[in-house]
Amino acid sequence: MFSRTVYCGAKAATAHVARYQLRCFSQFPLSVPINLPNGLEYEQPTGLFINNKFVPSQQHKTFEVINPSTEEEICHVHEGREDDVDIAVDAADKAFTNGSWSTIEPAERGQALYRLADYIEKDADIFASIETLDNGKAISNSKIDVQLVINYLRYCAGAAGKFDGRLIDTGKTHFSYTRKEPLGVCGQIIPWNFPLLMWSWKIGPALAAGNTVVLKTAESTPLSALYACKYVARAGFPPGVVNIVSGFGKIVGEALSVHPKVKKIAFTGSTATGIHIYQNAASTLKKVTLELGGKSPNIVFADADMAATVQNIIMGIYFNAGEVCSAGSRVYVEESAYDSLVDQFVKASESLKVGDPFDETTFQGAQTSQNQLSKILGYVDIGKKEGATLLSGGERVGDKGFFVRPTIFGDVKESMRIVKEEIFGPVVTVTKFKTLDEVVDLANDSQYGLAAGIHTTNINNAIKVSDRLKAGTVWINTYNDFHHAVPFGGFNASGIGREMGQEAFDSYSQVKAVRAKLQ
Structure with missing residues (x-):
């Protein structure tokens, strides 16, 4: 389904003419106009999103996105590879270590999430239409998804200032307490069945806790998450805090799951793939949450x-x-x-x-x-x-x-x-x-x-x-x-950890104990 043909404006470059390809690579657009079946029009970002900018992939590869309702091509988007993952992770790592997000007032993180939810709400019809175009789901379902996204981002915004530790009474000789701290760069891999909702389930708690993220969209449904990123900088997120690398699981997902700078992997998808990711993550002892299959x-x-x-x-x-x-x-x-x-x-x-x-x-x-x-x-x-x-x-x-x-x-x-x-x-x-x-x-x-x-x-x-x-x-x-306040996740082969609720925030933070001897 996914072609490697590269588009130059409205024209396709053939795979055999290398010189012509090189000319086209530089012209491949980072956004394309889309006319939706319901009469709405919008500009669809097609690049990778790194450091608050849409950028081309390093290897200048693209893949096509198909409309499931018509079997026709919607557009091409840039395909990330291992080198793009390295760039995105470095951007996220820099944004984390410089403290532009992780050490600011929690209320400021909450305000950025509130603003992001507000932007999505104002553009709700476009977001719902993109989900229907890209995924094939009924527009009534898409509208439910978008409202759930808005609700959840606001819930995460409200929780940004509530990552509290505790004071521990260990007697009069010591002062002992804990604090909750973010993990660092979080790699996130989302499925194709709820593209925008899973995007919010992943980035919401991670950002509220002060982490930075590199997210891989599903190759068949990358459009809504890319469109949402046009509001990231406007909402007040510093460069490098939110990054998206569109691409294929065996390349981008694999690179994220073994990357030494990625401290957490969150995956939603099949049980077989989840087991593989879990094994990969073990090589660097990443924290892992997996929301997997079911037969309920x-x-x-x-x-x-x-x-x-x-x-x-x-x-x-x-x-x-x-x-x-x-x-x-x-x-x-x-x-x-x-x-x-x-x-x-x-x-x-x-x-x-x-x-x-x-x-x-x-x-x-x-x-x-x-x-x-x-x-x-x-x-x-x-x-x-x-x-x-x-x-x-x-x-x-x-x-x-x-x-x-x-x-x-x-x-x-x-x-x-x-x-x-x-x-x-x-x-x-x-x-x-x-x-x-x-x-x-x-x-x-x-x-x-x-x-x-x-x-x-x-x-x-x-x-x-x-x-x-x-x-x-x-x-x-x-x-x-x-x-949004009720945790969701599985037992047995259905996964590890929880999405939503307080439990999701616990998965994106770590506990530090401090014990001081009193003089």
Whole structure:
């Protein structure tokens, strides 16, 4: 998908004519005008962002960004390599050691984050449109994302002055206390499913704590984070505090994870890649947080409000076209309510509008890439071959764009791959259970442990089950219901550490103990 062709204005330079390429490299724009399908226009930055400036990549390479809804090229952006990572890390390290950010009044850091949130809020329609253009998600989903970004940056701004240590009473002979200090340069690697939201989840707590960052965007969705950087300097962040190197995981991600000047790695993505990054980071004993995959159970008891529960299941599995790590992809329904619930769920799923993501009435937009669409349809075939019953969906929509119908499988066995493996798309399995103990065992029978849902009007059962589930987040009578003050992260193969809440700030600071002997 990602070409190495380099653009010179509107013209492409061929790979064979080196002299012509060199002329074009110097002319490759650091921004391009974009006309959005909803009539909005804006200027899209395409360079790397280092020291508060958009700059070309050192090796003058670019890659194309595809619109998942049309399969057409949006633009090319500069592709970072190892030398670009070195430059960005050096800029971040200098900004940290010179104290222009790490040692200023915490309130000043908070004010810069508040201003950044204000700029995003003023430009919210453009940001939402970029997410929809670049990622393929429905514009209604993108607007939710942008508001979550604004809320979280403001939450981080308010926390900037609250990195307090404590006074420790160790007797009259010594004065003992702790202080929380920033780590230094933080390398951050974000996924393609929530480009702007994950950008905020990463930079917000890191900057509030006084760190500097070098962030790698996902190669398929780099546009919104680059656009956000046009406001970094205006918001009051000194040069080098926020840096973005667009590029590929095997190059930029690898370089960040082993770089000796990077003190912390934060990664959101697949479990397999997270394990690799964790191993790399061990070579320099970096602090690491990993928000990884999931195969989350969504449990329905017979006493639940079924109409509300169906909508919660829909939000759990089809929100963001199912490209959600916490997606409720395993639905367990109490036996006496199974037939009724499945009937309502199938009808509701088939009424959802799939298509043009810029249409305000669309619920589910496109999958983000051809690879993801192929993976989803491949799992549909696997489910059929394994003997599951396809109750609804399971097919591509249209012949252009990466669209797929919401898909429901019944008559599944727990050993089936569609039950065990993360599909990362709008595909759900539905299973009966008889007892509370049985459903807890079924829910916990997974290598993952990111999230879970419980639907019941019996609060006692809700608490009993939530206490026994091996999941970092349990939603009761709701699903995919995030709040900036509530930590999010997983157990087991779903990761290490937490995003959001006070716990995220703890991951971006270290404790220093001071003990002075009194005379």
